[in-house]
Amino acid sequence: MATAAVEQPTTKLWSGGKSPFNVSYGKLMMWYFLMSDAFTFGAFLISYGTIRFSQNVWADPNHVFNAFPFTGHANLPLAFVSLMTFILILSSVTMVLAVHDGHHMNKKGVEKWLVFTILGGLAFLGCQAWEWTHLITGDHEVLVNGAIQHWGTTVSHNPWGPEVEYNGHEIASPGPIAFGGYFFGITGFHGFHVFSGVIINAVMLVKTRLGHFQERGHYEMVEKAGLYWHFVDLVWVFVFLCFYLI
Amino acid sequence: MSDVSSAQAVHLQHNDNAHVKKIWKTFWILLFITLAELGIGLTIYTIHKGADPNHTLVLMFKGLVCILTLAKAFYIVSIFMHLGDEVRNLIMTIIVPLLLFVWFIAAFLWDGNAWKNLKNTDAGSRPNIEKVKHENPPALEQGKKD
Numbered sequence: 291m292a293t294a295a296v297e298q299p300t301t302k303l304w305s306g307g308k309s310p311f312n313v314s315y316g317k318l319m320m321w322y323f324l325m326s327d328a329f330t331f332g333a334f335l336i337s338y339g340t341i342r343f344s345q346n347v348w349a350d351p352n353h354v355f356n357a358f359p360f361t362g363h364a365n366l367p368l369a370f371v372s373l374m375t376f377i378l379i380l381s382s383v384t385m386v387l388a389v390h391d392g393h394h395m396n397k398k399g400v401e402k403w404l405v406f407t408i409l410g411g412l413a414f415l416g417c418q419a420w421e422w423t424h425l426i427t428g429d430h431e432v433l434v435n436g437a438i439q440h441w442g443t444t445v446s447h448n449p450w451g452p453e454v455e456y457n458g459h460e461i462a463s464p465g466p467i468a469f470g471g472y473f474f475g476i477t478g479f480h481g482f483h484v485f486s487g488v489i490i491n492a493v494m495l496v497k498t499r500l501g502h503f504q505e506r507g508h509y510e511m512v513e514k515a516g517l518y519w520h521f522v523d524l525v526w527v528f529v530f531l532c533f534y535l536i
Numbered sequence: 537m538s539d540v541s542s543a544q545a546v547h548l549q550h551n552d553n554a555h556v557k558k559i560w561k562t563f564w565i566l567l568f569i570t571l572a573e574l575g576i577g578l579t580i581y582t583i584h585k586g587a588d589p590n591h592t593l594v595l596m597f598k599g600l601v602c603i604l605t606l607a608k609a610f611y612i613v614s615i616f617m618h619l620g621d622e623v624r625n626l627i628m629t630i631i632v633p634l635l636l637f638v639w640f641i642a643a644f645l646w647d648g649n650a651w652k653n654l655k656n657t658d659a660g661s662r663p664n665i666e667k668v669k670h671e672n673p674p675a676l677e678q679g680k681k682d
Contacts, residue, residue: 303625311626318626325630332637336644343648346656352581368577375570383563386616390555520616524609531605535577536598 320514324521327483331525334479335532338472345466349450351534354443357424371534374417375526378484381410382523385491389516392509397498400512404495407519411488418481422474433461445470473533480529483522490515562615569608576601 303310311318342348352367359370384406391399428442430449433456441449441464451465494515503509576597583589583597614620619627 310623311629312623313626321626321630325633328634332640336637336640339641340644340648340651343645344651344655346652350584352577352584367581368574372570372574376567379563379566379570382612382616383559386559387556390559394552517617520612523616524612527605527608527612530573531601535573535580535601535605 314510317510317514317517320517324517327521328525331476331479331528334472334476335528338468338476338532341466341468341472345468347452347465349448349465349469351536354425354450355421355534359420368534370417370421371530374414374421375530377410377414377417378523378526381407381414382520384410385516385519389509389513392503392512395504395509397501397504400498400503400509401495404491404498404512408488408491408495411484411491411519414484415481415488418477418484422477425473431461433463443470443473445474476529477533480522480525483525487515487519487522490518558615562611565611566608569604569611573601573604576604 313321355371356365356367357370358364358366384403388400388403388407391403425443428449429440430442432439432441432449432451433454438456438461441447443449446467448465448467448469449462450469451463453460454463455461494512497503498509498512503511580594580597583594619630
C-alpha cells in the first residue's frame with residue numbers, strides 16, 4: 291500500500307519529475323546569464339546617466355556623431371549609427387531564421403543563415419571601428435586656457451563643450467571629461483559582446499558543417515547562441531537610445 | 537523529453553510559414569520603430585538649431601523615444617528570443633528581477649540631479665567658518681591682541 295502511493299506520478303509542477311520551466315538546463319542558464327549581463331550593462335548605462343544628470347553641459351550627439359564614410363565633412367547627423375542599428379537588426383533576423391531551420395533539422399538552411407549572421411556581425415564591428423577611428427583621430431579646435439588646441443575625442447579629451455567667443459568668432463571649449471570614457475567604455479563593452487558573439491556563431495557554423503548537431507538530433511546549441519546574439523542586439527537598442535538619441 | 541520535442545516538431549511544421557512570416561513582420565516593425573526614432577532624433581536636432589529651443593518639447597520627444605525603445609526591446613525579447621512562447625514561470629523569473637531597474641533609474645538619476653544642484657547653489661553647504669571669524673566684534677580684538 292505504502293509503496294504504491296510512492297510510485298504514484300506527482301501532478302504538482304514543483305514536486306519533481308519534470309522541468310517546471312519546460313526548457314533544458316543549458317537554455318535556462320543562458321537566460322540567467324543574459325539577465326546578469328543585462329544588470330552589468332544597466333549599471334554602466336545608469337552610471338552614465340547619473341554623471342550626465344550631474345553636469346551643466348553635455349556633448350550634443352547630433353553634433354558629435356554626424357559623419358558618414360566617404361562623404362567628407364558633410365553634416366549627416368545620426369545617419370551612420372542608424373545604418374549600424376539596421377545591420378544589427380537584420381543580423382538578428384537571420385539568426386532567428388537559422389534557429390528556425392535548426393528546428394526543422396535543415397542543415398543547409400542553418401549554415402546559410404549563420405553565414406549571413408556572421409557577416410552582419412563583422413559589418414557592425416567594421417562600422418564601429420570606423421566610428422571610433424573617426425572620433426579619436428578627429429581634429430577639432432578647442433580653446434584651452436586662452437589658446438587654441440586641436441583635440442580628438444578620447445577618454446581624456448572632450449572637444450564638444452559649449453561654444454565661447456574668441457577673437458570675434460565662436461570656438462568650442464573643453465566639455466565634461468566623462469563623455470569619452472563612458473562612450474568608449476560602453477560601446478567598447480558592447481562591441482566586445484558582438485565580437486564574442488561572432489566567434490560563438492563561427493563555432494556554431496563549424497559544428498553545423500561537421501554535422502555535430504545532425505548526429506545529436508537537435509540544434510539546441512544554435513538556439514542558445516541565438517539567445518546571446520539577440521541579447522547583443524537588445525543592448526544596442528539601449529546604447530543607441532542613451533548615446534545617440536537623447 | 538523526446539515526447540516534448542516531437543510534439544514541438546509537429547506543432548512547428550503546422551505553423552511553419554506562419555512562423556517565418558511572424559519573424560519578417562517583427563523585422564518590419566523594428567525597422568519602422570527605428571526610422572521613427574531617427575525622425576524624432578532629427579526633429580530634436582532641428583529644434584536645438586533654432587534660436588530659442590523649446591526645452592519642454594525636447595523633453596517630450598526624448599520621452600517618446602524612450603517608450604519606442606521599450607517597444608523595440610519587447611519585440612526582440614518576446615519574438616526573436618521566444619520568451620513570449622515560454623511558460624509563465626520562466627517569463628516571470630526573468631522579468632521580475634529586471635523590475636529593479638525601475639528603482640535604479642529613478643534613484644540614480646535623482647541623485648545625479650541633486651549633485652548638480654549642490655554644485656550650482658550653496659544648498660547643503662556647511663557654514664562658512666572664516667566668515668564667522670571675520671564677524672567677531674572688533675571690540676574684543678582691540679582689547680586682546682595676541
